[in-house]
Amino acid sequence: MDEAFINYYRNPQKSKNWFLNINPLNKLNLYIFLALIPLFLQKWEVNIALTIAYIMIAVVAGRFKAFINPFLKLALVIGPFFFIVRALFWPGENLVYKLGFIKITQEGINLGIQYATIMLVVCGLLVLLTVTIKAEDFTYALEKIGFSHRISYIILSSLQLVMDLKDKTSVIMDSQRSRGIETEGNILFRIKAFVPVLSPLFLGAITGAEERSIAMDARAFSSDNKNTHLRFLRPTPGVEKVAVVVIDIVIISYIIWEVLV
Structure with missing residues (x-):
């Protein structure tokens, strides 16, 4: 290595x-x-x-x-x-x-x-x-002064969720445009084009939450032992x-x- x-x-x-x-x-x-x-x-x-x-x-x-x-x-x-x-x-x-x-x-x-x-x-x-x-540095600093890793994870995941939703929205809108669906225009036209995005966006958020839960269980997140950090x-x-x-x-x-x- x-x-x-x-x-x-x-x-x-x-x-x-x-x-x-x-x-x-x-x-x-x-x-x-x-x-x-x-x-x-x-x-x-x-x-x-x-x-x-x-x-x-x-x-x-x-x-x-x-x-x-x-x-x-x-x-x-x-x-x-x-x-x-x-x-x-x-x-x-x-x-x-x-x-x-x-x-x-x-x-x-x-x-x-x-x-x-x-x-x-x-x-x-x-x-x-x-x-x-950086969100990960902030939560790490909180843990160093005594905050629970559960609280730090809630803060980190909340901040990350906003960025994830933004990125997924951009991906869905790009896929809509690739299918020939018009997404540009005045504010009313954009709102109308944005409504169909909500369904896959929320479904993706629910799926992402389930994947995070599985990943946390695989990493023994709920264990009472002292957690470690890569950085x-x-x-x-x-x-x-x-x-x-x-x-x-x-x-x-x-x-x-x-x-x-």
Whole structure:
């Protein structure tokens, strides 16, 4: 057997990028504390700054291309939607424009900007989680701090199920197109073409669940003995632990300062 292949499983799983090598729980900790800022500081400028910070983190992690496309798709749909809803239907005293029963006020515009920028932060956080934290590394880190392997498997399988359904949908749609069935057009036409996909998609999901159950039994998943892993993460350096604590303290101190002062 190739020695390089054997050493791949003997050594910790590392990436060429230093940020991706950070412990998944430490990265999650950083993202959560950054997400706390807009909850306490109701300023659209802060939300824009956080969005830029997420983009910079994606650049540092070398995942900018994987980050920017889904982020823009989410942000360009959800952000304007929340802005329009708040700007059109929020009451206020400073009237800017009136068209029939629709009254656009300055208060509604300000609130719409606030909500739209909050959605930018939420979208950036969700996309950044998916492109910088591997699900298998995250669940392994949870097991190392004492979580049951059953809980980690539920988390991993739930995340994997979404990707599996997406891939199966693409395969079914491609097979539909290969049979000459039109799947492109306006939104109503696409919905009509998507309905026949649901049946094989759900049947495939049920079959996949049964196959996973058989595979788990074959691997003695329910055994009370200590489970083993083919891959493992590098030990967390002390500098990284100290850096995480310092960043948490700085963010909490900033929030307290802004709220109180």
